[in-house]
Amino acid sequence: MRDAPSLRYGPNPASRQPPQRSATPSSASVSAPRRRSGWGRTLGFLLLAGLAGAGWIERDALMSFAGYGDKPEAPAAQAKDKPAEGDPDTVTLDETGRTRAGVREGKAVIRRIVLPVRAPGTVAFDERRVTHLKPRTQGRVLSLAVQPGDRVHAGQVLATLDAAGILDARNGLASANAALGEAVASEQAAALQMKRGQDQLSFGGVAKAEVERRQVDLAKAQAAVKSAQANTDMYRAQYERLAPAEGAAPGTSAIVTPIAGVVTSVGITIGDVIDTARNAITVADPSRMLVLANLYGPDIARVKTGDQATIAAPIPGSERFAGTVGAINAALDPATNTAPARIEIANPGDTLRANMFVSVTIAADIGRSGVTIPAAAVQETEQGPIAFVRTGPDTFVRRALTLGIRRADWVEVEGGVAEGETVATQGSFALKAILLRSLLGSTD
Structure with missing residues (x-):
């Protein structure tokens, strides 16, 4: 029937207003939502649209504000999640609300600050093994x-x-041996003449001057033997160095x-x-290889000798390789303006090849300890990073953070959170959304 719409929306067809929502409070608030004027609702929707575009709130929150949400109303016994009255930085969220929002928690702990430094690297042979x-x-x-x-x-x-040089060395050795034999014979004859002269001198058979002359001859003969021996040793070493391997052909x-x-x-x-x-x-011996990690800018000062490194090779199914920084070059490469860090690693199965490009992650010890929280606890706002610290059984307080070193798994907190405090990690975005709704004068 054509008059069915008038029966649904009231006696005045020109003012087709949708039916009012039930007065039963939703799961996001314990109080009934306030009626908004046309202009107020339009301005609020435009503000929420801008926040959604900036990533501050999710699309579901925007659609809910606009009245297009399709979620059923929660019963009145549903848990409440809203900012605490009188404190815009505190959110009250009981156990049911935390479960619904998927809120998880973590602790602020003191740890050694180790910064992962990532750099491209090249595999090379260790020159000591080449x-x-x-x-x-x-x-x-x-x-x-x-x-x-x-x-x-x-x-x-x-x-x-x-090699003709082998024959020369062999002939030289033979000649040196002959000269040594001649020198030894001369020494023996000189020694005999010296002994006879000393015997004759005792009964006056020879003059003293003759005995002294024979002493000089003996000294010369002994010197000749030493010289011939040295020459023989030289030729022997040369020949032995050049001699063919056992069973090889002569020469x-x-x-x-x-x-x-x-x-x-x-x-x-x-x-x-x-x-x-x-x-x-x-x-080259490939059982141990070198990885030259190209450090740039401030990373050159952060990395120290002894830092642990992990190398990922572009080989399907290959495991990561572990090594230690052995040295950092004192001179920069003029072509890349980088300083190579030498990392020696084991290479089982000859997996790594020289000149292969790899990815290097060095655990650079900054040299200090600090308070850290899980990285998931940090939420970004226009005023800077924040985290939600649990201060009671059902309360979370927003804290502005001063951050230091940031990693994928944890971040260093220089201000805002103390050691031992509990912070919201997974689901902390939901707490931020509750605070943002309160800024618009709504908790639904």
């Missing part, structure tokens, strides 16, 4: 047993050379690695004639 192998003598490469990427063990022959020299690791580069080919100044093969 060897650049050169030939021991000039020669022509006869064989090459490795290529880049090969695993080698300590003492393994990597290449052999046809050949081997390039042997002193460490176990991986061949990273090979600078020779078969047939090359190389000398002792040329890098032939490079071997």
Whole structure:
């Protein structure tokens, strides 16, 4: 029927007013909501719309104020959540209200202030675990047993050379041995002549001057023996250094690695004639690697030797690597204006590779302790950060905060909260919303 609307809204169709809400108090207040004038309601809605756009209140609160909320009215026995009368910074919220708002709590505790410093890093070989192998003598490469990427063990022959220097060393040793034998024989003859002269001198068979001359000859012979012995030792050491490995062909020299690791580069080919100044093969031990974390700006002063570090590599399924800052370079990189921090880490399974980019997080010990609260307890306002401190069984007080170091899990509080106090963490936004509604003259 066409007159059904008039039956619903009253006898005057031109003033179709929606039915008044029930006088039963809602779950957000114990008192009936006050009637707002048209202009007052419009201004209040515009203010709430601005606050919602700024992130101060949620959309549900705005729709509820405008009268579009679709939540059913709560019974009168429902718990109350409203600012305490006479104190705009205190919110009263009983256990039922806290459960409905999802309020959780945490403690303000004193802890060591450790700031996570995040920096990009690059993996590199530890130069103390890298060897650049050169030939021991000039020669022509006869064989090459490795290529880049090969695993080698300590003492393994990597290449052999046809080295003429070995023959020179062997011939020099033989000549030195002959000269040593001649010097020893001369010394023995001089010693014999000296003994005979001393015997003859006792009965006048030889002049004293002759005995003194023989003493000089013996001293020269002894000096010649020492010189020949030194020359022999020199040639022997040279030959032993250049001598071929056991079972190798005479006149050949081997390039042997002193460490176990991986061949990273090979600078020779078969047939090359190389000398002792040329890098032939490079071997690196990848069991422990270096991570160079590029520190920038104030982080250079925050990070200290001994700080713990965690390295994340861009490898699917790879675990994080733990290490310790060993040193921080005193000079800045002119290209990046950063100071590299050296972090030595174990590398099981050769997971990390040289020149790989990684993410580094260093736990920088600031050198002090301070009061901290969970990060979820901090709410941002136009006047600055705040937190809600529980002061009674059902009361929370808003406190302005002065913050220090901020982390994802906790923040340092330099003022506003004392050690041992309880703060609202999860659900603290609901407490802020209650205070904001009170500023608009409403608690529904």
